Amino acid sequence: MRDSFLKVYRFYSRLLFWAAVLAGLCTFAIMWVIDLNAFMRKLFNAPVPAALEITQSLMVVAIMAPFAYTLLKRDHVNTTVLTAHLPLNAQRWLHFMWMAVGFLLFAGVTYGAYQYGLRSYRMNEQIWGATIQFPLWPAKMSVCVATALLSIQFLLDAIGTALIPHFHREPNEHPEAHAHV
Numbered sequence: 420m421r422d423s424f425l426k427v428y429r430f431y432s433r434l435l436f437w438a439a440v441l442a443g444l445c446t447f448a449i450m451w452v453i454d455l456n457a458f459m460r461k462l463f464n465a466p467v468p469a470a471l472e473i474t475q476s477l478m479v480v481a482i483m484a485p486f487a488y489t490l491l492k493r494d495h496v497n498t499t500v501l502t503a504h505l506p507l508n509a510q511r512w513l514h515f516m517w518m519a520v521g522f523l524l525f526a527g528v529t530y531g532a533y534q535y536g537l538r539s540y541r542m543n544e545q546i547w548g549a550t551i552q553f554p555l556w557p558a559k560m561s562v563c564v565a566t567a568l569l570s571i572q573f574l575l576d577a578i579g580t581a582l583i584p585h586f587h588r589e590p591n592e593h594p595e596a597h598a599h600v
Contacts, residue, residue, distance in 0.1 A: 439489075
């Protein structure tokens with residue numbers, strides 16, 4: 420069972436890596452849209468149609484998509500002032516509890532975001548830009564997908580913590596001394 424879980428976990432980590440790469444590509448695309456828009460406006464007095472709407476939609480993906488990968492890599496802010504002095508078994512089960520709470524919280528957020536995005540799709544919600552109509556539902560659904568990825572990562576971390584005693588243990592005793600802040 421442990422080996423099967425680790426295979427699923429490794430597969431999912433590759434999926435999250437590509438979600439983070441997608442976020443980076445969206446950031447790069449935002450830069451190019453803004454640059455192209457400024458260039459076109461300055462030289463030809465003709466801005467890129469829907470440039471603002473495109474950058475706003477890409478911004479949602481750029482911000483939300485890498486959250487689960489950040490949790491996977493444990494590069495988020497992690498405070499261990501109180502828990503570092505607890506026995507290892509207590510730290511493990513406390514970590515399990517917080518991962519389970521995170522799963523429940525983001526499962527609820529995912530459900531709400533899905534309902535919100537589905538409503539937007541059904542009513543064909545659009546932004547009226549200067550020249551074209553721009554649909555809002557893809558950006559709203561991307562929030563749902565990103566929170567679903569984060570929710571699944573919380574669940575996998577909770578299961579891994581329960582199944583494997585040293586799952587996600589820090590290599591040194593005091594990780595805050597070497598924080599990536």
